[in-house]
Amino acid sequence: MSDVFERLKSAAQEDWDAYVNHMFVFRMGIGALPQAAFQRYLVQDYLFLIQFARANALAIYKSRTLADMRRAKAALSAILDVELNLHIRLSERWGLSSGDLEQAREEPATTAYTRFVLDCGASGDLLDLHTALAPCVIGYGEIGARLADSLGPAHLAEHPYREWIEEYAGPAYQEVAAAARLHLNALAERALTERRFGELAGLFGEACRLEADFWQMSLTI
Incomplete structure (x- = not known):
């Protein structure tokens, strides 16, 4: 079977492009994103990740094999022990504590976006849930790698959003994204039919649109 993530991207190309090439991402990449917009993003993304942790906990419950349960546990740990800590470190620079973030x-x-993903998991199976998660989990890896490559080490060293870019371009997160892609393929091998692919492409496209709305929210609040 061909790479399911690439098939989903192709089926929802317009929505995917609007997400990964959003003005928020472009401005971040050139270092022109207003600090206030990045702060708003960090606060909301912290709350976002809490709900995504719940989605991965749901994935454990929905799993029918120990391998799937361990995969969901690893993703849950990546959020609780790595990504949330990045947001706390960055936010502390502006005098925001983890308590401030949680109470926002x-x-x-x-x-x-987060309730859409949780609903996909609650009403569907693991393939539905991971299709809805994929634009975020795998997409952030692609965005981070692209920004890091376009900047190069010299420019990245002085970049105002260096730490965020390095986090998602770095080997640890790239491994998370690669594992998510492989797991999506494994789930598709078990449960994907051509008739069902259209439904999954719809979920994927909606998740991309909600991601773009999330970027836009950070620019316009």
Whole structure:
């Protein structure tokens, strides 16, 4: 079977491009993203990750094999022990504690995307859930790697958003993204039919649109 993630991207190319090439990403890449927009993003993404941790906990419950359970546990650990800590470190520079982040109000774009993913998991199976998660989990790896490559080591060293870019371009997160892609393929081998592919492409496209709305929220609040 061909790479399912690439097939989903092709089926939802317009939505994918609007997400990964959003003005938020472009401005971050050239170092022109307003600090206030990045701060808003960090706060909302912290709340976002809490809900994504719940989605991976749901994946453990929905799993039918120990291998799937261990995969979901690893993804849950990556959020709770790595990604959330990055947000705390960055936010502390502006005087925001982890308590401040947890008590912040979820913006509608945050609620819309995270509850969409949780609903995909609650009403569907693991393939539905991981299709909805893929634009975020794998997409952030692609965005981080692209930004790092375009900047190069010299420019990245002085970049205002260096730590964020390095986190998602770095080997640890790239391994997470690669594992997510392989797991999506494994799930598809078990459960994907051509009739079902259209439904999954719809979920993937909607997740990309919600990701783009999330970037836009950070620019316009």
